[in-house]
Amino acid sequence: MLIRNTQISEIDSVMEIYSIARAFMRNSGNPNQWGDCYPSRQLIESDIANNFSYVIEDRGEIIGTFFFKEGEDPTYLRIHGGKWLDDGKYGVIHRIAVKYQGRNIVSKAFDFCFGIINNIRIDTHRDNIPMQKALARHGFRYCGIIHLESGEERMAYQRNT
DSSP: OEEEEOOGGGHHHHHHHHHHHHHHHHHTTOOSSSTTTOSOHHHHHHHHHTTOEEEEEETTEEEEEEEEEESOOGGGSOOBSSOOSOOSOOEEEEEEEESSSSSOHHHHHHHHHHTTOSEEEEEEOTTOHHHHHHHHHTTOEEEEEEEOTTSOEEEEEEEEO
């Protein structure tokens, strides 16, 4: 598997993966986290333009996508009901989505990000049990609740090595 920055010409493939991920989320008891239209095409185009969007490719097929950046995330400045593991420099993963389940695609994304920085923060919806299990399997620790700009709550996790 190859992980690389997303090219704007791949936007349709990436949006298809997000559509597949939304259906998986609905079918696994998490219909509200991304609803019917998150993330928007405009948001992903912005991610691509800023070099924060990545794809996971296997034998020429795009099978996963995610947002990754090093540096502060405004929604992580305040945490409730807990605290971050540390205040050091960190990377952030958002909008991780895969085309196929059971192929360790999420693991590859996590490994890639940890190859860049050994301190990662991520959040997920309370109803996203598959992601919570994946985070636990990969050594992330629950740290508390953060609030998105919209005011919605998310469970916040961190792993540092």
